[in-house]
Amino acid sequence: MKRTLQAVSNKFSQWFLHHRSFAGYIEPVIQHFKPAWRADLYRAHIECVEKTAEHFIRISLRPEHNWPTHLAGQHINITVEMNGRLLTRTFTIASCPYERDKQGCISLLVRVDLNGRFTSQLYEQLKKTAWVNISKPQGIFVVQSLKKPLLMIAGGSGITPIAAMLAQHLRDIQEPVRLVYFAKADQHQLVEQLTQLETEHRNFSFELCTRAHSKPLSYYISVSKLVDVYCCGPNEMLHEVQQVCGDLGLKYFDEVFGLKQAPTDHSLDMGAEHTLNVDGQVISVNSSDVLLEQLEEKNVAVTRGCGIGICHQCQCVKSKGVVRDIRTGALSDNGHQLIQLCISQPVSDLEVTL
Numbered sequence: 001m002k003r004t005l006q007a008v009s010n011k012f013s014q015w016f017l018h019h020r021s022f023a024g025y026i027e028p029v030i031q032h033f034k035p036a037w038r039a040d041l042y043r044a045h046i047e048c049v050e051k052t053a054e055h056f057i058r059i060s061l062r063p064e065h066n067w068p069t070h071l072a073g074q075h076i077n078i079t080v081e082m083n084g085r086l087l088t089r090t091f092t093i094a095s096c097p098y099e100r101d102k103q104g105c106i107s108l109l110v111r112v113d114l115n116g117r118f119t120s121q122l123y124e125q126l127k128k129t130a131w132v133n134i135s136k137p138q139g140i141f142v143v144q145s146l147k148k149p150l151l152m153i154a155g156g157s158g159i160t161p162i163a164a165m166l167a168q169h170l171r172d173i174q175e176p177v178r179l180v181y182f183a184k185a186d187q188h189q190l191v192e193q194l195t196q197l198e199t200e201h202r203n204f205s206f207e208l209c210t211r212a213h214s215k216p217l218s219y220y221i222s223v224s225k226l227v228d229v230y231c232c233g234p235n236e237m238l239h240e241v242q243q244v245c246g247d248l249g250l251k252y253f254d255e256v257f258g259l260k261q262a263p264t265d266h267s268l269d270m271g272a273e274h275t276l277n278v279d280g281q282v283i284s285v286n287s288s289d290v291l292l293e294q295l296e297e298k299n300v301a302v303t304r305g306c307g308i309g310i311c312h313q314c315q316c317v318k319s320k321g322v323v324r325d326i327r328t329g330a331l332s333d334n335g336h337q338l339i340q341l342c343i344s345q346p347v348s349d350l351e352v353t354l
Helices: 002-017 022-031 097-103 119-127 156-172 191-200 217-222 235-248 291-297
Strands: 042-053 056-063 075-082 085-092 106-111 131-134 150-155 177-182 204-209 228-233 251-256 273-278 281-286 315-320 323-325 337-340 344-346 350-353
Touching: 042 119, 056 119, 056 131, 075 119, 085 106, 085 156, 097 106, 097 156, 106 119, 106 156, 150 156, 150 217, 150 235, 156 177, 156 191, 156 228, 177 217, 191 204, 217 235, 228 235, 235 251, 273 291, 281 291, 291 344
Parallel strands: 150 177, 150 228, 177 204, 228 251, 273 350
Antiparallel strands: 042 056, 042 131, 056 106, 075 085, 075 131, 273 281, 315 337, 315 350, 323 344
């Protein structure tokens, strides 16, 4: 019944108010009473934002009471208004549910990309505002069993979901839990928290590693037997860990730090040059990268959202040509179709309308 009423009100809005939804139409009015209110999103008050290292910031958010409780390892989309535009990115929740139960807050640990359009401005922007929008918790990278030894492998910012898992579950696990954490020298995060956990739980130990001065990943996996392996980090690390786990017959769970790509179809010429007609402007693109990155390199005004195919802010209309979805490897048809620039590689000449 509720969905039917919503559909009717949205149709009314489209016919008579020239707006996609009724909730969106009344949004400016509601925001006078509830700052940052937006339909289909939750509000979160910014409790604290601080720089924790050269390229990291920690954000403490107090979500509305009706925000669903998350599971350790899950992520959220956070939407911030910057320069009059709503920008959305995806971040893993760095805190466990117990912390929200006690303090009412969740925390994010964000790695700053100095060349990025979002994280490079995030610290200063959050200092100037009181509210952001967040999605409900998402993701299935959560601990599956508390009755087996666990091996956790993290790379860089991939420590975030794993630290949350450890904080939530160590009190309930009797079996050994081992963490191997790779990062650049002096760039390991949450070390104090990990040290505290190691002090409190005798079954937990961790090792800080750098790829240049540590044993190969295969060593850490092979010496740990009958374990479930959880890994979060760059694509290259995930592929290596997955291969070793497959050879040893170990259960493997991962969360890619960034966009997980499908294997390349070698029947396609992935280095080929193509022409792209974008709103009448013709530019050269190639099949080695997604359209969003290539358009930004050529200073074409495009809308960037999460960059990993979740938020759909870079969606546009393709009227001619074929693109490849790098997540699935699927090819589009040759006619009119909605595509997302951040996950679409050109495999022919294209025409798009932004």
